[in-house]
Amino acid sequence: MQVRRMLKFNLRQFALAKPFLIAFVWAVASVTIPVLFSVLTTDDFLYSRQIYYLCFFQNFLFIWILAVLYDAKDIASDSQNGLFTLNARYPASALFFYFLLPSIFLFAITSMSVLLFQKLDFYKIVIIVLVISAAMIGLSRLIYRTTLHWYHSFMIDAMILCKAIVVILVLLKN
Template identity: 30%
Template sequence: MEKKMSNRFVESIFFSNFFLILLSIALNVETTVKIGLPFNSPEYYIFISSLTVLFYLYAYRISKKINYSINPRTQFYINHRKIVKIVTIFLIIICFISGLILGFKSLPNLAIISWKWILVLIFTGILTIGYYDLKLGISLRKTMWLKPFLIGWTWAITTVFFPVLFLMLENGTHFNLDAKFYFLFSQTFMYCVVNAILFDLKDYEDDSNKNLKTFVVKYGYHFTLNRIILPLIFLGFLSFLIFGIWYGLAWHRILFMLFPILALAIFAFKLNRPRPILYYLIAIDGMIFFKAICGILSVLLFE
């Protein structure tokens, strides 16, 4: 009985995307710690974490006409339609209020933001809209090459770009960004791209039936794993090694920060057969969280 309750609790945390709240905050904290900036305000963390969950809740919305699915996660949303609706409304209210507070704080300092930052925001907004099938004639989720890179870009923006942007807007201070910022953005982007492709492995049959052209649907399970995911992990490993040497980081710190990439490689090697959806959710989201923790500890322990 206790085991069933424990399993249900774990399912509710990961199926409902609530773990993403912790994930979003951890990655945002990693950015401020690594770059050496002050922490953002509480309302910023409330805004960005609630916005992240809402982004995924909308992506996983289920039609009222569907009453059964072989996908456990889809069935979870079918079984808990009322609760999901209440939680969504609550998150919208929280996101709106915190966003309003941020807006009032930021409005007087908009002039310090250059056109380059504004251009990135507009570009990100267009990509985000294109992620959903809003009957506009485009749906980036159905485009094989764009879906994982869009997800990676969104995570990099909300966890690396946004904390710096809102810190400048709230404090009215412009920060000169060095190579650390750009490398952290690239690292987060590529790490989340690989995770997104790994994540598609769990939805192979479901995506195939929905005509979503993911890497796995296009090339197959083992080809995606061996010819796409593992080479990308190796490139991430190599780029971090080169950056660490170029930036003059101590070897023990470089090796410590390579742990998340090594964990990703080990996980990918072990995916020689399809796993339950909950396994993917815990392992893949857990590795992103592990990346954030290693990034924070690398500064606290070695600087």
């Protein structure tokens, strides 16, 4: 009987746990593992510690924001099932102003810092950060207006693609 209760553990019962865990795992996978691979295969650390921490935090914030937005599609079912996700616990406007907007602001600051390490022109940095931040703010406002699952998936994938295109363009310009 107790084993059955333990197996019913649901990460969505803890408001911050699911997006935090998703963001942490993806930040490790997208920043730490490539850096470790580089160190092990070339005996060279490509990044300084500061740029590593900034990249890790930037990717963490990006995935955190996307995970919170992706959970918006499940608001009705989470509320019905008594799950305490951020989207079920807070109204969309409160979630936007108290969680998403500060996260986007921190993401913009860390993105500017990462791009400054790349020695880009300041105006290019501002344009890149403004485009990505504006897209994220627009996405976070639009995504709560529909419950269509395909729409949420499309918008989240579009943000990932937008960030990837910007990163590729930055790398090509250097």
